[in-house]
Amino acid sequence: MARVLDRLGRGSYKHRWIVLVVWLLVLAAAAFGAVSSGLNLSNSFSIPGTESDRAQALVAERLGDQAAGVGSSSSSQAADADEPSSARVVVGVPEGESFLAGTGIQDVLTAIGPVAQAADVAGVSDPVSNQAVAPDGSVMYVDVQFTVGMEDVPTATTDVLEDAADALEADGYEVALSGGPFTAPLELAGPTEAIGLVVALIVLVVTFGSLLAAGMPILTALLGVGIGVAGVLSLSGVTVISSATLTLALMLGLAVGIDYALFLLSRHRQQLAEGMDPLESAGRAVGTAGSAVGFAGTTVVIALAALTVTGIPFLSAMGLAAAATVVIAVAVALTLLPAIMGFAGERLRPRGRALKQAEHSRAARNRWGAFVTTHPIVTLLVAAAVLLTIAVPALSLRLGLPDAGREPEGSGDRQAFEMLAEGFGPGFNGPLVVVVDAAQDPSSLADAVVEVTTTVAALPDVAYAAPVAAPGATEGADAALVIVIPTSAPDSQETADLVHALRDARPDLEAATGTELWVTGAAAANIDITEKLADAFPLFLLIVVGLAIVLLLVAFRSVLVPVTAVLGFLLTIAASFGATTAVFQWGWLSGIFNVDSAGPLLSFLPILLVGVLFGLAMDYQVFLVSRMREEHVHGADPITSVRLGFAHGARVVLAAALIMISVFSSFVFSGSAQISPIAFALAIGILFDALVVRMTMIPAAMALLGKSAWWIPRWLDRIIPNVDIEGAALERPEHGGSHAADAPVDEVPADAHQGAHAAHGAHTAAGDQPG
Known part of the structure; x- marks a missing residue:
C-alpha cells in the first residue's frame, strides 16, 4: 500500500492543475445537486416497527391523516416540511386575571379572528369546545391549521399572526407563537463555529511556524466538507435528512479533514527540513503518513457504517452520511494536498523558527514520554483512577429525545412549552x-x-x-x-x-x-425509540470492540497492542458518558456550556459516540504506535522504540487533538438540544482519549510490556496481510532513511539509538517481524 500511495502522491504533485480542477468540478456538481434537492430537512426521529409507529399508521388508515397527529406533540409541528403544518398560539392572562372570568377569551378570539381569513389557513380552533383553557384560567391556546408545509406558509399570513400577538401583548397578555413557520430554522454554521476554525488556524500556525503551511489544511478541509455536506443535502431530494445528520457530517468533515492534512503536511515539512527534494518528499509523505491516514480513515468509516447494524433508519443515515464525508476527507488529503504542495514547492521548506522546531522534532526529545515510560505503573494507576472517577455520573445516565422544553431559552417553542x-x-x-x-x-x-x-x-x-x-x-x-x-x-x-x-x-x-x-x-x-436504541447498543459495542482488535492486529502485527488500545477506548467512553451526564443531565457547569435546560441525554448518543470516538481514537493510536513500531522494525529496543516513536508523533498528535477539540467545542454553544450534547461528548472524548489514554497510558503500557508488546504467534503472523502502514518499503539507500539523522531521546543511551539504526538495514532486508 505504501508504494501505491507514494506513486499517488508523486502523480498528484506533478499533475497538480488537473487534480485541482477535478476537485473543483466535483464541488460544483455537489453544490448543484444540493441547490436542486429542495433541502428537505427534518428534526423528527422515528423507528419503523415500534408499537407507537404501528399505532400511528393504524390511526391514519382508520381515522384519517389528521387523527394520526392527535397526541403527537403540544405544538403540533409537522415532521415533514411538505405536509400541511400548524402553529399554536399560547396566551397567558395578565397577573391577577383569569380566562374563566371577564372578557379574556373574547379578547383573544377578536385579536386572532383575522387569521382565519389569511392565505393558506385551513382553520382556527375553538378554545372553548376544544377545552383549551387551563383549569385555573391562567393559560389558553388556539391552533391554526395551514394547507401548506411550514416552509411554504406565506409571510403575509405569519405577519397577521404576529400582529395579533402584538395586539394582545399591548393589552397585557403574554403570547407565545410556536410550531410550523415559527419554529427556529436550522443553522449549519454560525459565529461559534467560525471561532473553532480560527482556533484551529492558530494551532496550525504554532505547529508549523508558517501561515502558508497553516492555511493549507484549513483550505483542503473546507473544500472536502463542502463536497460532503453538499452531497448529503443532495440526497434530501429523495429522502428526508435530519438536521443532526447534516451537522454531524459537518463536524466530522472539518475535524478529520484538518487532522489528516496536518499529519501529511507535518511529515512533508519534516522531510524538507532534512534536505529532501519536494517531489520526493510529497510522495514519501503520502506513502508513509498517508498510509496511516488511509488506515485511520478506514477505521472511522467502518465504525460509522456499522451504525447500520442497529436497524434504525435515521441512525443508519447519520452513520453513512458521516462516513461518506470522511471518505471524501481522506481522498482530498491524499490527492489535493500533495497537489497544493506542488503549487507551494520550496516555500514549504522550514526556515528560521520553523526549522528549529523541525530539528527539535527530529532530535526526538520529549520529557513527558520519558517520564511516563520511566514510571509506567504509577502512570497507569493514576490515569485510570482519574478517568473512572469522571465516569461515575454515567451510573445515573438516562436517555430520551429532546422536546420543546430543551429548546433555547426565549424561543417561541420553549416559551409555549413552559406556559402550557x-x-x-x-x-x-x-x-x-x-x-x-x-x-x-x-x-x-x-x-x-x-x-x-x-x-x-x-x-x-x-x-x-x-x-x-x-x-x-x-x-x-x-x-x-x-x-x-x-x-x-x-x-x-x-x-x-x-x-x-x-x-x-x-x-x-x-x-x-x-x-x-x-x-x-x-x-x-x-x-419506544429510546428502548430500541438501548437494546441495539450492546451488539454495536461488541462489533466495534471486535473490529478494533482485528484492525489493530492487522496494522501492528501484535496481540497485546490491540488489547491495550481497546481497554483505553473503553475508559474513554466511560469518562465521556460521565462528563456529558454531569453537564447535560445533572446541570453541572450548565451556564458555562450554554445548557438552557438539563434532562436525559439523547437516546442515540451512546451508539453515535461509540461509533465516532472509536474511529477517532484509532486515528491517534495508529499515528502514535505506528511510529513506535517503525522504530522497533528498524531495530530499536522496546523502551527506546516507544520513546522515539512517541517523541516523533506527540507534537503532531497533540496539535491534531487540539484542532478536533476546538472544532467540536464550537458546536457546543449552538444551544441546540440535539447538537450540543453530541459536540460536547465528542470534544471531551477526544480530550480524554488523546491526552490521557493515547499520550499517557499507551506509552506507559507499551513500556511495561516491553518486547511482549510486539508478540504474535507465528501461525497468525503468516496469515495476516502486511499492510505496511509504517512505509518501510519506501526506505531507499540513497536517502539513508530519515533515522540516520536522529539524535538520542531524553534518558535513552546514545549507543542504544545508534545500534537501533545500525540494525535497520538487516531487519528490512530479511523481512523480519520482531516478536
Missing part, C-alpha cells in the same frame, strides 16, 4: 394516546372506550383520561382514541413507567372488551 406546562400540568406537553381497535366487533366500541377510559384513569400518574373526537372519525367507526395526560413531564421516569403500566394492563382490557389496544403519542414514541 404551568397552566395544564407538565404531562400536557407529552400526551399519551390509547387506540381502541374494534374491527372484530364494531358494535362493542362504545362500551370498550368507557371501560378503557375508566381503567386508565385509575392508574398511578394519570392526571386526565378521556375519549377524544378524532377528526377522521364517523358514525359507525370501528376505532376510537382515548387521550391520557400524565401528571409528570414527558421525559420523566414516571411517564416511562406509565407507558409500561398501560401496556401491562392491555391483556386484561383486551380480554374484557374484545378489542385490540395500542399505546402511542409523543412520549410513547420517544420511549
Whole structure:
C-alpha cells in the first residue's frame, strides 16, 4: 500500500492543475445537486416497527391523516416540511386575571379572528369546545391549521399572526407563537463555529511556524466538507435528512479533514527540513503518513457504517452520511494536498523558527514520554483512577429525545412549552394516546372506550383520561382514541413507567372488551425509540470492540497492542458518558456550556459516540504506535522504540487533538438540544482519549510490556496481510532513511539509538517481524 500511495502522491504533485480542477468540478456538481434537492430537512426521529409507529399508521388508515397527529406533540409541528403544518398560539392572562372570568377569551378570539381569513389557513380552533383553557384560567391556546408545509406558509399570513400577538401583548397578555413557520430554522454554521476554525488556524500556525503551511489544511478541509455536506443535502431530494445528520457530517468533515492534512503536511515539512527534494518528499509523505491516514480513515468509516447494524433508519443515515464525508476527507488529503504542495514547492521548506522546531522534532526529545515510560505503573494507576472517577455520573445516565422544553431559552417553542406546562400540568406537553381497535366487533366500541377510559384513569400518574373526537372519525367507526395526560413531564421516569403500566394492563382490557389496544403519542414514541436504541447498543459495542482488535492486529502485527488500545477506548467512553451526564443531565457547569435546560441525554448518543470516538481514537493510536513500531522494525529496543516513536508523533498528535477539540467545542454553544450534547461528548472524548489514554497510558503500557508488546504467534503472523502502514518499503539507500539523522531521546543511551539504526538495514532486508 505504501508504494501505491507514494506513486499517488508523486502523480498528484506533478499533475497538480488537473487534480485541482477535478476537485473543483466535483464541488460544483455537489453544490448543484444540493441547490436542486429542495433541502428537505427534518428534526423528527422515528423507528419503523415500534408499537407507537404501528399505532400511528393504524390511526391514519382508520381515522384519517389528521387523527394520526392527535397526541403527537403540544405544538403540533409537522415532521415533514411538505405536509400541511400548524402553529399554536399560547396566551397567558395578565397577573391577577383569569380566562374563566371577564372578557379574556373574547379578547383573544377578536385579536386572532383575522387569521382565519389569511392565505393558506385551513382553520382556527375553538378554545372553548376544544377545552383549551387551563383549569385555573391562567393559560389558553388556539391552533391554526395551514394547507401548506411550514416552509411554504406565506409571510403575509405569519405577519397577521404576529400582529395579533402584538395586539394582545399591548393589552397585557403574554403570547407565545410556536410550531410550523415559527419554529427556529436550522443553522449549519454560525459565529461559534467560525471561532473553532480560527482556533484551529492558530494551532496550525504554532505547529508549523508558517501561515502558508497553516492555511493549507484549513483550505483542503473546507473544500472536502463542502463536497460532503453538499452531497448529503443532495440526497434530501429523495429522502428526508435530519438536521443532526447534516451537522454531524459537518463536524466530522472539518475535524478529520484538518487532522489528516496536518499529519501529511507535518511529515512533508519534516522531510524538507532534512534536505529532501519536494517531489520526493510529497510522495514519501503520502506513502508513509498517508498510509496511516488511509488506515485511520478506514477505521472511522467502518465504525460509522456499522451504525447500520442497529436497524434504525435515521441512525443508519447519520452513520453513512458521516462516513461518506470522511471518505471524501481522506481522498482530498491524499490527492489535493500533495497537489497544493506542488503549487507551494520550496516555500514549504522550514526556515528560521520553523526549522528549529523541525530539528527539535527530529532530535526526538520529549520529557513527558520519558517520564511516563520511566514510571509506567504509577502512570497507569493514576490515569485510570482519574478517568473512572469522571465516569461515575454515567451510573445515573438516562436517555430520551429532546422536546420543546430543551429548546433555547426565549424561543417561541420553549416559551409555549413552559406556559402550557404551568397552566395544564407538565404531562400536557407529552400526551399519551390509547387506540381502541374494534374491527372484530364494531358494535362493542362504545362500551370498550368507557371501560378503557375508566381503567386508565385509575392508574398511578394519570392526571386526565378521556375519549377524544378524532377528526377522521364517523358514525359507525370501528376505532376510537382515548387521550391520557400524565401528571409528570414527558421525559420523566414516571411517564416511562406509565407507558409500561398501560401496556401491562392491555391483556386484561383486551380480554374484557374484545378489542385490540395500542399505546402511542409523543412520549410513547420517544420511549419506544429510546428502548430500541438501548437494546441495539450492546451488539454495536461488541462489533466495534471486535473490529478494533482485528484492525489493530492487522496494522501492528501484535496481540497485546490491540488489547491495550481497546481497554483505553473503553475508559474513554466511560469518562465521556460521565462528563456529558454531569453537564447535560445533572446541570453541572450548565451556564458555562450554554445548557438552557438539563434532562436525559439523547437516546442515540451512546451508539453515535461509540461509533465516532472509536474511529477517532484509532486515528491517534495508529499515528502514535505506528511510529513506535517503525522504530522497533528498524531495530530499536522496546523502551527506546516507544520513546522515539512517541517523541516523533506527540507534537503532531497533540496539535491534531487540539484542532478536533476546538472544532467540536464550537458546536457546543449552538444551544441546540440535539447538537450540543453530541459536540460536547465528542470534544471531551477526544480530550480524554488523546491526552490521557493515547499520550499517557499507551506509552506507559507499551513500556511495561516491553518486547511482549510486539508478540504474535507465528501461525497468525503468516496469515495476516502486511499492510505496511509504517512505509518501510519506501526506505531507499540513497536517502539513508530519515533515522540516520536522529539524535538520542531524553534518558535513552546514545549507543542504544545508534545500534537501533545500525540494525535497520538487516531487519528490512530479511523481512523480519520482531516478536
